[in-house]
Amino acid sequence: DRLLIKGGKIVNDDQSFHADLYVEDGLIKQIGENLIVPGGIKTIDAHGLMVLPGGVDVHTRLHMPVLGMTPADDFCQGTKAALAGGTTMILDHVFPDTGVSLLAAYEQWRERADSAACCDYSLHMDVPRWHESTKEELEALVKDKGVNSFLVFMTYKDRCQCTDGQMYEIFSIIRDLGAVAQVHAENGDIVEEEQKRLLERGITGPEGHVLSHPEEVEAEAVYRAVTIAKQANCPLYVTKVMSRGAADVVAQAKRRGLVVFGEPITASLGADGSHYWSKNWAKAAAFVTSPPINPDPTTADHLTSLLSSGDLQVTGSAHCTFTTAQKAVGKDNFTLIPEGTNGVEERMSVVWEKCVASGKMDENEFVAVTSTNAAKIFNFYPRKGRVAVGSDADLVIWNPRATKIISAKNHSSNVEYNVFEGFECRGAPSVVISQGRVVLEDGNLFVTPGAGRFIPRKTFPDFVYKRIKARNRLAEIHGVPRGLYDGPVHEVMVPAKPGGGTQARASCPGKISVPPVRNLHQSGFSLSGSQADDHIARRTAQKIMAPPGGRSNITSLS
Amino acid sequence: MASGRRGWDSSHEDDLPVYLARPGTTDQVPRQKYGGMFCNVEGAFESKTLDFDALSVGQRGAKTPRSTQSSGRGSGTRPGVEGDTPRRVQGREESREPAPTSPAPAGVEIRSATGKEVLQNLGPKDKWDWGVKLVAAIIRPSGKLAFLSSMWGTGFRTRTCPCKKNIPRITSDRLLIKGGRIVNDDQSFYADIYMEDGLIKQIGDNLIVPGGVKTIEANGKMVIPGGIDVHTHFQMPYKGMTTVDDFFQGTKAALAGGTTMIIDHVVPEPESGLTEAYEKWREWADGKSCCDYALHVDITHWNDSVKQEVQNLIKDKGVNSFMVYMAYKDLYQVSNTELYEIFTCLGELGAIAQVHAENGDIIAQEQARMLEMGITGPEGHVLSRPEELEAEAVFRAITIASQTNCPLYITKVMSKSAADLISQARKKGNVVFGEPITASLGIDGTHYWSKNWAKAAAFVTSPPLSPDPTTPDYINSLLASGDLQLSGSAHCTFSTAQKAIGKDNFTAIPEGTNGVEERMSVIWDKAVATGKMDENQFVAVTSTNAAKIFNLYPRKGRISVGSDSDLVIWDPDAVKIVSAKNHQSAAEYNIFEGMELRGAPLVVICQGKIMLEDGNLHVTQGAGRFIPCSPFSDYVYKRIKARRKMADLHAVPRGMYDGPVFDLTTTPKGGTPAGSTRGSPTRPNPPVRNLHQSGFSLSGTQVDEGVRSASKRIVAPPGGRSNITSLS
Secondary structure (H helix, E strand, C coil): CCEEEECCEEECCCCEEECEEEEECCEEEEEECCCCCCCCCEEEECCCCEEEECEEEEEECCCCCECCECCCCCHHHHHHHHHHCCEEEEEEEECCCCCCCHHHHHHHHHHHHHHHCCCEEEEEEEECCCCCCHHHHHHHHHHHCCCCEEEEECCCCCCCECCHHHHHHHHHHHHHHCCEEEEECCCHHHHHHHHHHHHHCCCCCCHHHHHHCCHHHHHHHHHHHHHHHHHHCCCEEEEEECCHHHHHHHHHHHHCCCCEEEEEEHHHHHCCHHHHHCCCHHHHHHCCCCCCCCCCCCHHHHHHHHHHHCCCCCCECCECCCCHHHHHHHCCCHHHCCCCECCCCCHHHHHHHHHHCCCCCCHHHHHHHHHHHHHHHCCCCCCCCCCCCCCECCEEEEEEEEEEECCCCCCCCCCCCCCCCCCEEEEEEEEEEECCEEEEECCEECCCCCCCCECCCCCCCHHHHHHHHHHHHHCCCCCCCCCCCCCCCCCCCCCHHHHHCHHHHHCCCCCCCCCCCCCHHHCCCCCCCCCHHHHCCCCCCCCCCCCCCCCHHHHCCC | CCCHHHHCCHHHHHHCCCCCCCCCCCCCCCCCCCCCCCCCCCCCCCCCCCCHHHHCHHHHHHCCCCCCCCCCCCCCCHHHCCCCHHHHCCCCCHHHCHHHHCCCCCCCEEECCCCCCCCCECCCCCCCCHHHHHHHHCCCCCHHHHHHHHHHHCCCCCCCCHHHHCCCCCCCCCEEEEEEEEECCCCEEEEEEEEECCEEEEEECCCECCCCCEEEECCCCEEEECEEEEEECCCCEECCEECCCCHHHHHHHHHHCCEEEEEEEECCCCCCCHHHHHHHHHHHHHHHCCCEEEEEEEECCCCHHHHHHHHHHHHHCCCCEEEEECCCCCCCCCCHHHHHHHHHHHHHHCCEEEEECCCHHHHHHHHHHHHHCCCCCCHHHHHHCCHHHHHHHHHHHHHHHHHHCCCEEEEEECCHHHHHHHHHHHHCCCCEEEEEEHHHHHCCCHHHHCCCHHHHHHCCCCCCCCCCCCHHHHHHHHHHHCCCCCCECCECCCCHHHHHHHCCCHHHCCCCECCCCCHHHHHHHHHHCCCCCCHHHHHHHHHHHHHHHCCCCCCCCCCCCCCECCEEEEEEEEEEECCCCCCCCCCCCCCCCCCEEEEEEEEEEECCEEEEECCEECCCCCCCCECCCCCCCHHHHHHHHHHHHHCCCCCCCCCCCCCCCCCCCCCCCCCCCCCCCCCCCCCCCCCCCCHHHCCCCCCCCCHHHCCCCCCCCCCCCCCCCHHHHCCC
């Protein structure tokens, strides 16, 4: 498994240069000219082509259970499609089903993936439910299992939706653990109300899906997530940025100095949301994903612009495919249509076509958004995401002149419809090398199911946590040193309570009654000291640590 | 008798300050009859006498143009000229010009009529031929009085006239304001106002009024519609206490500040009914209120019976605005779903949805964190309620309101980011209004860190005052630009002893600040005196917009014939230092303590009666009436209605899907049980919802599937409904 790539232009996120590249044992061993290599090795001529770090797809769902169905593309088929498109690593989402603990679900995923994946993979963990032991589970996953990113849902009401308070708690834990908080950002309450309303009106087709998931609802949730993450001082990663509104909120938050990342997916960058109104039910249903693909045709352009400017950082595919028969479970009710679109194979080409071929970004930025940034955020840089000596030999020899028309006829996925059907893109991989082995050459795939390794990830990725740590140090708050208040105190009438008093107010139907006066025992004032010298002028050395405008100045740079 | 500002004649016009110059100021066209074409109330025209000057266009235009030579100080002097005196000396008048050089002291003068002048032709305006005026004026019985007051008016300021001070409290509710500059939200003009029975009966020059009318010489001062304070909590029960300002004390303070109507919030206990609480509030207010009032009702919990009550309140009780809380977890807070339902309900009933916008969940978390860290003082209040949480809730409320097509009204806009979101939403076309309060317009939140606990606690309100000292300026700018539309006070005062129940725990400090008395002056000082807004916009944000939004217009919020005679004669030059020592509220601390405010009411007239003059209040407990507000206010709902028509959704007509369907039932339930993802532990109902609600019918359309008629267009095109409300 030795390999020499000659004459190519090596493209990293920071620079491009011409050099030869020698690969051995799945690692890049040498880069340079006139390399001294053993004889008799396979040589790939890359003259006029680019050598890129293999793509990293940050978001796939190849084993996602929906209504007891599993996606049409499992780990084998999905990673095959990934390799065919120039992606050499995927990060799949573990979704623990009801009654399954996070750890058990993780093991389930590992088992499936280890036996089937054709390329390296890593796992995100979804946190669909919150209970006391979740914290321990997260700790275990972070410490022993190589998971450093957790996704919470702000939608799917009554199934996985988190309340704001829970999000705050989870974010605080995630921050302490040094992981990355991901959110599926949509306001589930409103979505459900809208779904009910549309069904009542007799709108049952896939157009109901997009009508019940309006853009504002996505933007609202992103805004809320950003706010909560800021309060908790936790890095935030917004998965599936599908609309202009959501992307703008992410960009604005970034400008205010927050540590927030946005992940547009292949579908939001390249597909057309007006197909929800297609007369062909099966076609319309194939587009169902949430947040939905925006029907506004200018959305894709806007998102690619933000991706180019660095306001959005990474691209995923959210590849989660269901066959038409599976989608047809919701033929009479759009809320039952299993959600998900394809995109793992098309991702690199769509980004190249939309961003690089159109002149919005250069090849280095292309590498950054398809591979390097993901590796940095999720802490496997420079092992992946860079062509450098010592890095994994996951490489793509990219032909910017190749053109390809995407079609369900020749894609590697198992589904009948491809949401990018007919999309013509310039730029395609001509050779793909995974773990030092050529897996795609001349249009032929040579994959080995089970060859993929699990890539464990460490906590506190520098790219994310350097800033968070600095802020944590600064964010300490101090009370104002005051004397005891010794004036009159209004008596809170105890008998007033039954009639309309405090107790009665606190008890809200359906909620746990908490007395409004909380933590009285936690007063910071002690009776000892300071009372006698109260009248004496305060020492000037006692400075107020939290000045007016205090803490908030630290994180909001604007 | 002639009203004041006509005391000058053509030869001195150059010497007059521009604002005293002829009505209609800069235009060369002779003044038209005000209250005529600009007055939207019928009958405004009828009281007019012939105005000869209106015909003498050429003469008028030929006169020397007015200059602005004098600096804009006290507008009181010149117009004080009375009777025929000035006309007598007309012609040798150079010496008579002290007005511009010596500012007059006070502005207005109130006289009761002596009763003899029956149907006097009051002051032919703008007369060049003062002969006419003489005829009108000499009927005056007490020549001496006329002379003296005219002397005063012209600058001698010998305030010797004994009759001037002893303004007899004539019980007649007829009132004439002469020589004032009427300021509405759209324009300002000079005219006299005649009121009777608590209504404005005539506006114009040369009014024909009955004798025995009490007359107020406004001397060119501004006459503005009385302020409307859209947000007060008078006499609000809280934890067995009551706010120290009850309806009497509170409305008294309101009147002292130039506010002639308040809209109070009814806060029902979460388990008690809205109607019950409403009746309680009505009872309290009817007995005590000194000025007219209306009520908002807060929705503190939500279920079907509340919905019914809301309907009744709108239909029978004259309430058209309801507030919901996004904060106060486990107490008043409503969930997003409830918000959606409430907004839907209010939108259908034509009411206005108000929100207290703060994210209560996160606040609860932050409060717990602060207390854990040992921060128990009032600074913990502001630290646990950062600006972002306010902004987040505003964003959420706007989103939900936009989804439900319901007009939204954000109470208490306290921070820059919340205000920004409102203006952004307005730019996107949402029907949303923002209400900054006196506190957020006047002062910042740095006092939360005061060493004096009682002072720091006095500032505790939610959302809290922003510690950023540039916030008040910023909010004033948005108010001036129209991005925020109206102002309230959120007056909700607790004594220091009451606040002190939270002395060891800031979360127990009762929330609320004063502001009902200071509101008008704060806005004048911060926005008008600084040149951010003009007097018309001032009227709009303190009164007119509120009247429009809550459907009280033009009864309130405008000076026009037929409107209620709630008027304020405003002195833009008065300077007042706010202090708890002389404020009307019963609270010990005034959060505006020591602020020097330009602009104050000189005379406040409420229901046609003089409530404030010479700094003395004459209020009557219980005189205030409840003003019912009807739903579907035009100002708000015209747009909502139009959108509702547009927002019809239609399904795509498709044939039945007849392909293969994945069989859910045969899926082995072992590993990944079917339906398990849909069914949650808390809600065990089956995942398959509403299957029977399919819009597809088996009858028809299948046969002609291939040949859809061209006329069957898709009504909901790509990008469908959302285009309607988001104009961007």
